Amino acid sequence: QQPVQSPQAVILREGEDAVINCSSSKALYSVHWYRQKHGEAPVFLMILLKGGEQKGHDKISASFNEKKQQSSLYLTASQLSYSGTYFCGTEILNNLFFGTGTRLTVIP
């Protein structure tokens, strides 16, 4: 039930954009996104709910396609502080299943 994330890793220069994808084989009620910086705990970014409501971050956006059971995280005009590992969590039957993560590195 673990969602699949792609890409596994990406390197960007400051100011470039990136998209991280998350897909599940099961019907989803919601998708959560978290970021974990090196040596730190994962931190919540946003939740996307079935029906389109989105709650969370002001500089990073995301989409949720319920029919395709997919979500994408969009990071635009990336900053050095965006570096870290991004995890999606898919809500299935009141449980949250995390993906394997996408390591994002932003270089000057």
Add this chain to the structure above:
Amino acid sequence: DVKVTQSSRYLVKRTGEKVFLECVQDMDHENMFWYRQDPGLGLRLIYFSYDVKMKEKGDIPEGYSVSREKKERFSLILESASTNQTSMYLCASSLGAGGQVHEQYFGPGTRLTVT
């Protein structure tokens, strides 16, 4: 701010020892979780609890047990530690109201090495 604390950042134990990992949260959250994090495998749920004295198995409960005697505290127990339990262990908590999965707040993690 929600604070989730874990008893140790680093722990080294010998094979066969009984290991206790403690987690405390200060926001009166109903739900608490234990995950292990391994390179390439992401976050995998070991056990979770929706209320005091309640526990549910996650994806990988084998070799672990948990205890929740008070709302703010959730303990992970390795009955007989083995080398394949060497990992980073993360505790998290969240609200439990409304039948919806809420955002989770994570502790700093305990890096356990079993030799």
